[in-house]
Amino acid sequence: MSYNLLKGKRGIIFGALDENSIAWKTAERAHEEGAQIVLTNAPIAMRMGKINELAEKTGSEIIPADATSEEDLNNLIEKSMEILGGKLDFVLHSIGMSVNVRKGKHYTDQNYSFTEKGWDVSALSFHKVCQSLYKADAMNEWGSIVALTYMAAQRTFPDYNDMADNKAYLESIARSFGYFFGKDKKVRVNTISQSPTPTTAGKGVKGFDGFIAYADKMSPLGNATAAECADYTMTLFSDLTKKVTMQNLFHDGGFSNTGVSNEVIEKFEK
Numbered sequence: 098m099s100y101n102l103l104k105g106k107r108g109i110i111f112g113a114l115d116e117n118s119i120a121w122k123t124a125e126r127a128h129e130e131g132a133q134i135v136l137t138n139a140p141i142a143m144r145m146g147k148i149n150e151l152a153e154k155t156g157s158e159i160i161p162a163d164a165t166s167e168e169d170l171n172n173l174i175e176k177s178m179e180i181l182g183g184k185l186d187f188v189l190h191s192i193g194m195s196v197n198v199r200k201g202k203h204y205t206d207q208n209y210s211f212t213e214k215g216w217d218v219s220a221l222s223f224h225k226v227c228q229s230l231y232k233a234d235a236m237n238e239w240g241s242i243v244a245l246t247y248m249a250a251q252r253t254f255p256d257y258n259d260m261a262d263n264k265a266y267l268e269s270i271a272r273s274f275g276y277f278f279g280k281d282k283k284v285r286v287n288t289i290s291q292s293p294t295p296t297t298a299g300k301g302v303k304g305f306d307g308f309i310a311y312a313d314k315m316s317p318l319g320n321a322t323a324a325e326c327a328d329y330t331m332t333l334f335s336d337l338t339k340k341v342t343m344q345n346l347f348h349d350g351g352f353s354n355t356g357v358s359n360e361v362i363e364k365f366e367k
């Protein structure tokens with residue numbers, strides 16, 4: 098169902114790898130809500146991915162960009178404004194990757210060049226995206242920038258590894274850049290802290306099956322799906338949330354404020 102929430106709006110969506118990606122669902126929803134979008138992903142991911150299918154479905158163009166490269170980002174932003182015919186109203190940062198996780202390095206045995214690479218891709222890239230947009234004056238007033246995060250930034254989930262630290266840094270950027278973007282450009286910057294979601298990045302977390310089932314049993318409303326995350330993001334890209342900024346917004350069925358649920362207690366009753 099469409100509410101035309103993004104009618105006439107233009108934006109860039111980072112991170113659609115396949116149909117499970119949160120960014121994929123968000124691009125589909127933004128299109129349904131009347132937005133014109135440019136899709137982007139790392140050149141290597143696009144070779145393996147199915148992004149062309151999504152571009153066709155949403156009538157959008159694709160511009161490759163490594164989110165750690167300022168040059169790529171500047172090019173992406175300039176070209177996007179040309180293609181879309183004006184400044185941007187929204188941007189989704191839906192990017193994450195830990196080399197330590199990929200290579201099976203434990204949190205207590207990091208390879209720091211892996212740590213730095215993961216931090217650059219997962220956290221600093223958000224600053225780079227914001228800075229490129231800011232310097233190019235690419236956002237319309239009352240525009241909205243959203244990045245995706247996870248609650249391991251506040252509470253420890255042992256197998257989330259160095260991504261926990263990356264997410265804490267990412268959430269801090271939303272506050273720090275949110276201040277300047279708000280003051281100088283009237284643009285809001287927020288993070289959405291999403292439930293565990295079965296995507297390529299999500300399934301990379303060790304013990305993901307147990308982890309997602311536990312979160313579902315703990316959450317009064319159950320886990321939030323990728324499609325539901327896309328719905329929520331539509332509200333943040335719309336004009337209905339103009340004064341929401343510098344926030345980390347939990348989209349997790351209530352998990353973050355639940356101490357324990359009856360379902361979990363039952364598992365431990367003798």
Ligand SMILES: NC(=O)c1ccc[n+]([C@@H]2O[C@H](COP(=O)([O-])OP(=O)(O)OC[C@H]3O[C@@H](n4cnc5c(N)ncnc54)[C@H](O)[C@@H]3O)[C@@H](O)[C@H]2O)c1
Pocket residue numbers: 111112113114115117118119120138139142162163164165190191192193194218245246247290291292293294295296297298299300
């Ligand atoms: N899946 C979950 O359980 C979950 C929960 C909370 C938050 N998140 C966050 O949601 C976001 C999207 O992840 P997802 O779950 O949809 O998985 P996904 O694997 O579908 O998406 C991750 C994306 O990051 C892209 N990427 C990696 N390196 C890049 C680079 N250098 N430049 C540009 N793009 C790059 C990948 O190509 C991919 O498209 C991530 O920030 C992730 O941490 C995921």
